[in-house]
Amino acid sequence: MTQQSQKTQAFADHYVDQLSSWAKITTRPLFGAVALYRQDHVFAMAWHGGIYFKVDDDSRKKYDAAGSHALGYESEGEERALKSYWEVPADVVEDHEQLQRWAERAYRAAVKSAKG
Template sequence: MAANAEFVSYIKEQLAPLGFLSSGSFFGGQAINYHGHQFAWVIGSTLYLRVNDITRPDFEAAGAQPFKYNTKKGKITVRKFYTAPEFLLDDPEQLLSWSRRAIEATSES
């Protein structure tokens, strides 16, 4: 599923205070990078943020799910990217805070 262009624009606008961001196509969606490190990803109208072992429990506690996709051999779960908890989309300060943590999580790759 392609990224919803209007949603991508909205997310980029909300994340602009982070500073230097770039984006590009990634796995059928739109990757969002901070200084060349992918910390966010939009597929359709869903925002995914990068997690690590420290932040994953917070995402899970907020009801976020890891990215999953189907192959001929079965379902694949990508535990490096989780859906952004819904409340973040209505709270720009929290979205920035969780996005900063997602940026920090990219240092482990």
């Protein structure tokens, strides 16, 4: 495991701990990020020091209003974005109850997405 992978896993583990009273969460590496799962649904991604939650059309508006952005990465020299995952705003990350509410919304978006 690379040093960056170890840091990302440690960061993901921090959020697993933060959300442990909300739900049982597992993690797995996924394309250089670490995916956070609840009941086999990916609802969050830890990536380069940020935590990104799954969004849908309704919840994306809250992230946009908070000045957030989609998970961005570079592939073959081009900037890309995983538009279904947006960075959790700092004020949400710092508020345990609010973090759990946003995680629940992200989980519901993941379940809804899986149902198609």
